[in-house]
Amino acid sequence: MSASPNKNCKRLFTVCIEGNIGSGKTTFLNNFKANDNMLVLQEPVELWRDVGGTNLLEKMYKDPVRYGCLFQSYVQLTMLQLHTQKTNLPFKVMERSVYSARCFIENMKRTKMLEKVEIDILEQWHEWCIQRADIQTDLIVYLRTSPEVVYERMRTRARKEEDCVSLEYLRQVHDVHDDWLYNRSLFSVPAPVMVLDANKSVSEMMAEFEKCRRSIFENRDKLIMENKNMQKRRNVEPMSPLSPTKISVGSV
Numbered sequence: 001m002s003a004s005p006n007k008n009c010k011r012l013f014t015v016c017i018e019g020n021i022g023s024g025k026t027t028f029l030n031n032f033k034a035n036d037n038m039l040v041l042q043e044p045v046e047l048w049r050d051v052g053g054t055n056l057l058e059k060m061y062k063d064p065v066r067y068g069c070l071f072q073s074y075v076q077l078t079m080l081q082l083h084t085q086k087t088n089l090p091f092k093v094m095e096r097s098v099y100s101a102r103c104f105i106e107n108m109k110r111t112k113m114l115e116k117v118e119i120d121i122l123e124q125w126h127e128w129c130i131q132r133a134d135i136q137t138d139l140i141v142y143l144r145t146s147p148e149v150v151y152e153r154m155r156t157r158a159r160k161e162e163d164c165v166s167l168e169y170l171r172q173v174h175d176v177h178d179d180w181l182y183n184r185s186l187f188s189v190p191a192p193v194m195v196l197d198a199n200k201s202v203s204e205m206m207a208e209f210e211k212c213r214r215s216i217f218e219n220r221d222k223l224i225m226e227n228k229n230m231q232k233r234r235n236v237e238p239m240s241p242l243s244p245t246k247i248s249v250g251s252v
């Protein structure tokens with residue numbers, strides 16, 4: 001299906017699909033491919049699995065102390081490349097982002113997998129990306145799940161690099177995502193957040209997807225305005241943990 005260019009010349013509207021390992025991001029994201037006005041960008045896992053013949057994802061899971069910082073550095077680069085990828089289409093949908101990569105850095109910090117100097121460098125890189133790179137995000141769709149549900153899904157999918165991933169690790173990653181996007185008690189949120197209960201079945205999630213897709217198309221300008229107001233509030237007052245920018249499908 002040929003991609004229809006952005007005839008009405010509105011600026012690009014970018015959506016990031018976020019969530020724990022196995023929360024259904026790829027499955028959800030692939031539904032957007034039916035639209036010819038959206039650039040759909042999956043997480044570049046295959047790049048992480050083959051860095052000049054090295055499976056860096058596997059090395060990171062096997063030895064996070066030795067490879068954690070190196071892996072995060074490559075995630076940052078490959079995600080930045082996707083954020084800055086140009087398109088004439090009016091919409092871009094990405095799986096995860098430079099923002100959520102920071103969730104994993106935060107978890108490595110909490111579990112003491114990284115030395116202070118590694119954290120400092122990764123956070124300086126992250127800060128530069130936020131301040132100077134074009135990683136404009138207009139909506140975050142948070143596929144919120146329970147660690148137990150995603151653990152079963154991850155085991156069923158059986159990605160070999162994730163053989164050693166424990167339920168405890170998924171609980172840690174869940175907690176950081178929830179602190180960031182649900183409790184709003186971690187780093188700032190770059191756009192309005194649409195929280196979906198992604199514990200639902202595949203068919204139920206199709207209905208959620210349809211509501212989300214319609215909401216994006218119908219409320220594009222409203223969401224951009226919502227984001228502008230968020231940024232203004234942030235510049236005026238420190239981020240309150242319960243800032244009211246959390247939206248649920250249908251309320252936009």
Ligand SMILES: Nc1ncnc2c1ncn2[C@@H]1O[C@H](COP(=O)(O)OP(=O)(O)OP(=O)(O)O)[C@@H](O)[C@H]1O
Nearest residue numbers: 020021022023024025026027153157200201202205
């Ligand atoms: N709503 C759902 N109910 C049950 N299983 C699901 C659901 N959504 C996805 N799955 C299955 O769970 C596994 C993980 O799904 P998917 O790859 O879409 O998740 P993901 O968030 O992209 O994972 P990762 O972050 O590890 O790439 C797959 O085997 C998929 O078929």
Ligand SMILES: Nc1nc(=O)c2ncn([C@H]3C[C@H](O)[C@@H](CO)O3)c2[nH]1
Nearest residue numbers: 021043045072075100101104105162
């Ligand atoms: N440590 C770490 N940092 C990241 O920024 C990051 N982003 C994704 N992943 C892991 C989750 C899945 O196993 C697999 C695919 O999502 O890659 C990450 N792991």
